[in-house]
Amino acid sequence: MTPARKRTVRLVVALSAAVILASALIYTSFSAASPALSPTQLVRQAQPGRSYQVTGTVARGSVHRAGEILHFSVQDRAGGTTIPLSYTGTVPDPFREGREVIVTVQKQGSAYVGERNSLITKCPSKYKTAPAGENQSS
C-alpha cells in the first residue's frame, strides 16, 4: 500500500467512525428527549412511562408538603388546565405559588410524578420590571 493510499484509508476509517458516533448521538438525543409541553398539551398527549417537560405556573393554594414529597399543581400560563403532581428533591429558592416553573414529569396512573431534582424556577419577571409608567426612557 502506498503511503498516500494508507492515508486515505485512515481518513475514511476515521470519518466513518465519526459519522457512526454522531448518528448514535443524534438518535439517542431524540429518543431520550422530553418534549416541552403545557399542562393542556400534557393531558392530551401524555403516555405512561415517557418523560415530559411541563412548563406552567404553580397554581395558587396547591402547594403542600408530606414528608419528603412536595405536592403542587401546574397550571397553563393563561390559566385553564391544572395538573397535580408530586415531586421529590431539591426545591429552588424562588419556588412560590404563582411562579413559572419547568419540571420533568412522568404519568403514573392518573397522577404525575416529578423526576427527582428536575424542578427549575424561571426567575420571576415581576422582580425585574418596574411598575408600569416607570419605563419611559429619555
Next chain:
Amino acid sequence: MNVVVFVLILALLAIVVAIVSAPLRRRPAVPEHDEQVPQAPLAADLAAAREAKYQEIRDAELDYRTGKLSREDYEAVDAGLRAEAIEILDRIERAEAEAGRSA
C-alpha cells in the same frame, strides 16, 4: 450641571480626536517606514521558524535524555532537525544579504 456635562463631552471628544489623529498628523516620518514593510513579513517568519526549530532541537534532546527516544531515533531526529535549522539560518542570511544590497 448640564453645562458641566457638555464641557466634559467636548473635552472627551477633543481627547479622542487627538489620540486618533496623531499618526495622521506626523506625515513626514511615514514614508521611511513604508519601504521596510514588504521586507518585514519574511524576516519575521524566518525568525519565528528559527525560534521554533531551536525549541524543537531542545525538546528532542530532553526527550532523549528523559528516556523517551532511543539513541538511534534521537540521532536521526536530531540530525534532521539540525539540517532544517541550518536551512533556515541560510535563508535568513540570504534574506539579510539581499536586504543589505537593496539598502
Next chain:
Amino acid sequence: MASLGFACLLLALGVCAYGIGASLYGVRSGRVEFSESGRRAVYALAAILTVAFAVLELAFLRSDFAFNTVADTSSRTTPGFYKAAAVWSSQEGSLLLWAWLLSLWSSLALFLTRKRMRDVAAYATAVLLGFGGFFVGLMIFYANPFATTHPAPAEGVGLDPLLRFPTMMIHPPMLYSGYTLCTIPFAFGVGALLARRVDADWIKAIRRFAFAAWLFLGVGILLGARWSYSELGWGGYWGWDAVENASLMPWLTGTAFLHSLMIQEKRGMLKVWNVSLVLATGTLAVMGTFLVRSGVLNSIHAFGGATLGVPFVTLIGILIAGSIYLVVSRRDMLRSEHRLDSLLSRESMFIANNLVLVGLCFVIFWGTYFPLISEALTGQESSVGPPWFDRYTVPLALVLVLLSGIGPVIAWRRATLANARRNFLAPLGAAATALVVLLAVGVDRKPFALAMFCCAAFVLGSVAQEFVRGTRVRRAIADESAPRALLALVRRNRRRYGGYVVHVGMAVLFIGVAASSSFQHASEPSLSPGQSTRVGAYTVRYVRPTASVTPQYDRAHTGSTLALGAEVDVTKNGRHVATLQPSEGFYASQDPTQGTVGSLIGGQPVSHVSMDGGVTRDVWSAIAPNIEAPALQRIIRAGNANLTGEATLVALGYLARVYLKSSPTAQFHFIVSPLVMWIWIGGLIVFGGGLIAVWPVPSTARRRVAARARARAERALARA
C-alpha cells in the same frame, strides 16, 4: 450624568466606525498612518468606555435611581459591596461590561503587536472594533444603560438576592474577560486569513492571548461552579444548564487549540484545523453571550426578559458564514508542510486529544441547542437532561484524562515502542496500585468512578515520572541540588512543565468530580427541634432555631430583612464533627399588595448554605423554614392591618420571637459529598500550572538559549 454616559456610547460607536474604516483603508492602500490611526481608535474606545463604565458605576454607588438600571437592580438597602457589583446584574450593564473589557483586552493585544504583522493587525483591529461597535450599538438601540426616568423613584427594587454573594464581584468579570479574550485570537485569525499570512508568526502573536482566554474562562467557570455549590440551595456544582454549557464550549475548543498550535509551531501541520479552532472558539464565545442575553433557552440564569435575539443571530450568522468562506477560500495556503512521522508520537496524541475535545464540545453543543434543533426539525420543542449528557461526557472525559497521562511520556515525532513500554511502567503501576487499594477498601460499585480514579492515578504517575527524570537529567548536567535542578528545569521549559502541572490539576479535579458525584449521600428531611436523621455515616440533629431581624444583623451580610434558620449538630459515631447554621434570608419587595409587613419580607427568599468543608468530605446543609406556618402568618396579617412605617419592624421582631419559641417543623437539605474540596484544589493547581506556562520568559534568557542552540547548529554544520 446620564447624558454624559449616553454621549460616550454615541462617541464610541463613531470611533468604532472610524477605526474600522481607517484600518481597512490603511491596509488596503498600504498607508501605514491610517492603520496606525485605526489602532489608536481602539485605545480611544477603551478610554471612552472606561468613562461610560465609571459613570454607571458611580450612579450605582450613589443610588441615583433616575437611572432605570439602578432603580431596577439596586436599592438603598442593598449593601455597598453589592451595589458595586449590581452594575453587571442587568442586561444593559453586562453589555457595557462586555464592551468595556473587550476594548481593554483589545488595546493590550494591539499594543503588544504594534511593531509586528502590520497587515494582520490592521484587519484584526477592524474585526475587534466590529465586535465593539456591535455591542455599543446594542446598548444604543436596544438596551441603553443610561436610560432615565423623571422624577426618580424614591427607592429601587434592589439587587436580586440570588446574586448577593461575594462571588458576584468576580465571577462575571472573569467570565466576560474570558469571552472577550476569545475574540482576540479570532480577530487575528481572520486578519491572518485576509492578509494571507497564515504562518507561524500570527500563531506566536496570539498564543499568549489564547492562553489568557483559556485561563480566565476556566477560572470563571470554576468560580461559577463554586458559587452554585456553596451558595445556592441545591448543592450541586454543575447541572448541564444551558448557560454553564455555553461557557464550557469555547473553553473546550480553546484547550484543543492550545495543544494543536504546538504542532503547527513545530511542524507546520494542522493549519486549517488550528485556524478553524480559533474561529470556532471566538464564535462560540459570542454564542455563549447570546445564550445568556437572548433568553432563547430555558436556564436558571435567564435573569430578566432578554430580547436581543435578532441582532445576535445576525452576528452569529455572519461569523459562521464568514469563517467558513475564509477557510475555504484560503485552503491552498493552509496546506501542511509536513506529514505525521509516526502514529506513536506526541503529535498523534495531541490530535487524538483534539478529536476528543471537539467531540465533547459537539456533544454539549447538540444537547444545549437541542430544544431549538428539535423544534426546527419536528416542530416540537424537546430537551435532554443531565443523564443524556453524562452518557457521552463521562466516557469522553475518561479518554481525555487517560490521554493527558499518555502524552507526556511520548516523544515528539516518533517514539520507540520499547522506550514507550518502559515509560509506561511507572504510570501503569500507579494505576494498578490505585485499583487494588480501591477494591480492597470496597470501592467497587461504581465502575466509571473507579475507572476515573485509575486514569487519574495513571496521570499522576506519568507526570511525577516526568518531573523526576527531568530533574535527574538536569542534575547530571549542571550538578545542582534536587530542588534547584527542578526549579531550573521548569524555568527553562515553562510551557512543557506548566502544561504537565495543568494535567495534574485536571486529574485531581476529576477525582473530586467522580468521587462527589458517585458517592454522595443526600437527604431532605422535615425536622422539628430535637429530632435527628442520618446522612451517610453522619447523624445530624436539629438543635434549635435561629433568627435575625433587619439588614444590619444579617449574618450573611446580604441585606436580608429577616433570616430564619437553625443550629444543626453533626456527629459521627457519637463524636461531635461540626455545628452548622443554615438559614433562609427574606428580602423586602416593592409590591404594595403584600401589605406593610408582608412586603418587608415579600421579596425572593434565598438560602444561606452552611457547610463543614474538609479534605475528605463536605457536610452541606440548607434549610427552608416554614414561613407559611399559621402562627407566623397570623402576625403578618395582624401587622398588615395595624402597622405602618418603622413600627412594622416590631412585627418582624415579634415574628422572629414566635419562630424561636414555637419553631415550626422545617424542611432541611443535607448532603455529604466526599472529596469535593479537591475540585477546587485541582482548579487552583490548573491555575498555577497555567501561570507557569504563560509567564513571560525574560528576554535575556531567551537570547542566551537561542545563542547556544545556534552555536550547536553551526557546530553540526561544520561537522557535516
